[in-house]
Amino acid sequence: MTTALLTDHYELTMVQAAMKAGTAQRRSLFDLFTRRLPEGRRYGVVAGLGRAIEAIDNFRFGDEEIAFLLTNDIIHDELAEYLANYRFTGDIWGYPEGEVYFPGSPVLSVEGTFAEACILETVLLSIYNHDSAIAAAASRMTAMDGGRSCVEMGARRTQERSAVAAARAAYVAGFTSTSNLEAGRTYGIPTIGTAAHSFTLLHDTEEDAFRAQIAALGENTTLLVDTYDVEAAIRLGVELTDGRLGAIRLASGDLAIMARQARDLLDDLGATSTKIMVTSDLDEWQIALLQGSPVDGYGVGTSLVTGSGHPTCGFVYKLVARAESEEPDAPWVPVGKKSKGKNTLGGRKFAMRRLGADGRAETEVIGLGTPPANDGNDRELLVPIYRGGELVYTATLDDARRRHQESLAELPLSARRISKGDPALETLILDAEGDETTNPYQAAPIVTNI
């Protein structure tokens, strides 16, 4: 399925104008980054790289796409021919998926001709802005789960294809499974499910419903116990399974009180291994509040798939350097616009996480020019993704999950605080001479800047 039209109209008309002017082939370097984290967030989480790679590989203008663009007078013949043969031939590097990031981190850099790099802007931003927003929320939740399991259950609360991407992003950030079957099929994420109130209501009695569920799914199933009377339902579930019931789900009410009462009752009835899963508008604060409660799993929906108050990241994709002319070896010129509060750091960057003697991260170092000598305490952050149009990034979804865990473990403990605060690391910006310079990002507002 082509991703080529998941693109803003102006990307193509800009390329058309540049072709006519003879500037479309100038080597160009675009950085994808955010000027600041959402208010109060202490770190961001890179997610979406795996999907971005798929999107780049499927960025193909077929006959239908070309016909649409020509018929609607969006492009002319010269551009049509270029697009029909479009393949990305440049270089891409960036932060690996799962890595944490800070204001100004060059999360993804795309170098190619202006034409080939420019037209990837929209789809790359769509993917990064969505997936990283979900991963950031997910990471705050798993940081609060006390080693219990967080299950992604938000499909119904977000657009149907976003739901699949959200399940993937949540998995990167430590969720253990999803209710979303397409996410299971597409990404191999374990899927799980319980039952809905409709299943109980379909049957003449709760007992009929429970018997039906146990008969079909086994004693290890999870029974939803709050359709009528929680206590009676728990007693019934334990009785029907001789105490071997897999789990119960609580989906309403004061979950801390109910989980405690349910645990006591289950234990009294001898069902000591029956687990308790809770759902019902959970977010990172609710999950944190339940740390002292006998809960075994959290099903998280709305709050996860809407980024817990921050459904998008504020990533932008900015031209930071371009060649002086169309010649392949023309010298680079760093560029940046001058609008107030929207300054861009021109030129190609390096990025490193500086670690203290204890191995804890201390600073995000981003600089132009030559990286400072690495005394062993700098962890390089940028990895190659495409080289000359060839994919060289091979990390899997499980690698991303691991990368996230390790990156988070390396941050100061304050990063995991749930309260609002400043970014966990300061970003140090080095100019081309290696001198510290003002961070043009930290103080600037998130802007749409289309």
Place this chain on the structure above:
Amino acid sequence: MTTALLTDHYELTMVQAAMKAGTAQRRSLFDLFTRRLPEGRRYGVVAGLGRAIEAIDNFRFGDEEIAFLLTNDIIHDELAEYLANYRFTGDIWGYPEGEVYFPGSPVLSVEGTFAEACILETVLLSIYNHDSAIAAAASRMTAMDGGRSCVEMGARRTQERSAVAAARAAYVAGFTSTSNLEAGRTYGIPTIGTAAHSFTLLHDTEEDAFRAQIAALGENTTLLVDTYDVEAAIRLGVELTDGRLGAIRLASGDLAIMARQARDLLDDLGATSTKIMVTSDLDEWQIALLQGSPVDGYGVGTSLVTGSGHPTCGFVYKLVARAESEEPDAPWVPVGKKSKGKNTLGGRKFAMRRLGADGRAETEVIGLGTPPANDGNDRELLVPIYRGGELVYTATLDDARRRHQESLAELPLSARRISKGDPALETLILDAEGDETTNPYQAAPIVTNI
């Protein structure tokens, strides 16, 4: 592209258990509704029906989907056979797309066997919760635009396929066009674009960039004028087009002041027909604030595609009635769970908007049983969508757009107030005897309730 796996795991396991228990064929009626509007919102907007119809028509389990489900032990053979032949054969009715709704409005009702109606839950909720959230935000924006044009430009700020759905929902609610090419191709929505800062920065001078853009796209193009110096850029654009420049775009700074200065300058230079488009984190409040400014078009991104603070609607899909047995003519039993704050109104409903003598809407009347005699002041809200599995709904996207405009015009003027408030109409709930009863929804919290 099949939508069958855009489904929560438990929908299939519930059907499996019901099949084994002999209850899967019980006639069942599910209502899709919300218990309350997002805080402070005065009305909701139905959007997504057209996409829901596509999703139902593409809800097909092919060999690959069945193989995935069997291999992962999610379903067994009997259900596999059922799913392989799955076609929705029941009835669906609801509010037409574009219609406004209130707490408790039965926006969509699905009647069929438990099996066939149950498994549509996830994808229907995904579509309605997303699309209606975007349309509600869009409607508040177009209500404030003073007859100017609102353009959807949010693709980069939301998941790439959500972006296409968002452009569609915004169009339903009065946006005039979109930057999203796939939305143009898929739904025929007019696409437009301007230029980005990267285009100016690609060129050696702003003049080179403007000349290139005008040469390729004509004098009627929209020049982005805030890369370096707004005044100089406007003078340049006017000069290069002999005053015939189509439009300028302002993308940063205090837009009210800048639009006024730009208009004065354009007029001074004789470019009286050059339009001014503004972008930069606009939302309904910003749009309202600019009503007194000489602005011709608003490009709206982040705030639109994230539902302006409410990215999801809180729609749920609840079993409200089911047959007593599997017999096709078995009597119906209204059902509803008893959890505190999550009561459901059992049984099949009618829905009407009661109009006053002046044609203004006064009350949303939702009832069980026979509708009260219509004295000409009740507008029926429910329309048939599927009958016996056959699609009977024929309204187009433009019909939805019209429906929205007309429904909004019919509401009390207070509905269009931008400030927080109560729903513009009260919902009157009639019981099976036609007597007024308590609205079980109005006071209840939005719940995830998976």
